[in-house]
Amino acid sequence: MFKNIGPAVAALLAIIFTQLFSVTKVPVKWKEAVITPVFKKGAAGNVSNYRPISLTCVPAKLMELIIADCVLSYLMDNNLLHPAQHVFLNRSTCTNLLESLNDWTVVLQDNDAITVVYIDFGKAFDTVSHPKLISKLKSYDISGSLLSWFQEYLNDRSHCTHIGNTYSVCKGPP
Numbered sequence: 001m002f003k004n005i006g007p008a009v010a011a012l013l014a015i016i017f018t019q020l021f022s023v024t025k026v027p028v029k030w031k032e033a034v035i036t037p038v039f040k041k042g043a044a045g046n047v048s049n050y051r052p053i054s055l056t057c058v059p060a061k062l063m064e065l066i067i068a069d070c071v072l073s074y075l076m077d078n079n080l081l082h083p084a085q086h087v088f089l090n091r092s093t094c095t096n097l098l099e100s101l102n103d104w105t106v107v108l109q110d111n112d113a114i115t116v117v118y119i120d121f122g123k124a125f126d127t128v129s130h131p132k133l134i135s136k137l138k139s140y141d142i143s144g145s146l147l148s149w150f151q152e153y154l155n156d157r158s159h160c161t162h163i164g165n166t167y168s169v170c171k172g173p174p
Contacts, residue, residue, distance in 0.1 A: 001058075013059060013062065016059070017062075017063050017066065020063070020149075021063075021067075021145060021149055022145065024145055024148035024149045024151075024152050025152060026060075026149070026152045026153045027060075028156075029057055029060075030056065030057055030059070030060035030063075030153075031060075031153070031155075031156060031157045031158060031173075032056070032057075032157075032158050032159065032160075032170075033054045033055060033056050033157065033158070033159040033160075034054070034055045034056075034159070034160055034161075034162045034167070035052050035053065035054050035055075035159050035160070035161045035162065036052070036053045036055065036161075036162045036163070037050035037051070037052055037053075037161070037163065038050060038051050038052075038053050054159070064153075067146070067149070070146075071142070071146075072089075074140075074142070075140065078140075078141075080140055084099070104116070130154045130155075133150075133154070134147065134150060134151060134154075137150060156172070156173040157172055157173070158170050158171060158172030158173050159171055159172060
């Protein structure tokens with residue numbers, strides 16, 4: 001729906017986003033998520049075979065994307081991202097693997113030893129400590145309204161789970 005009405009509401013959303021950012025407030029509805037388990041593979045009776053998809057309201061996601069783009073630009077402009085970073089730079093896992101393969105090949109051609117460690121970060125983004133994230137943002141000189149907005153956005157979040165036509169009781173602040 002937002003794609004179709006985007007041009008008609010863009011100016012209004014810009015005003016709303018600017019006002020919310022300037023007073024570092026986030027509407028309570030924007031902090032509510034509906035989690036839907038999506039089946040991956042394996043036995044359907046095994047809970048670990050489902051991936052939780054968290055749905056939030058569209059305006060919140062739009063503002064989140066705008067702020068994420070600004071933070072990414074800041075990090076890139078100030079050379080705060082490692083050149084090997086792939087995830088947040090829209091590089092694919094394929095290019096990451098090709099770069100790794102190239103690095104390993106060069107090392108082996110030079111008859112040097114190489115150790116490769118595989119780490120599964122599958123749940124890493126679901127378990128990020130909010131205080132550590134805020135601390136990391138501060139270490140990158142992110143402060144003022146932007147840091148306050150992040151803190152407000154992360155505080156007092158709530159969620160419920162949706163399966164079929166049933167919703168769980170909401171958890172977290174209202």
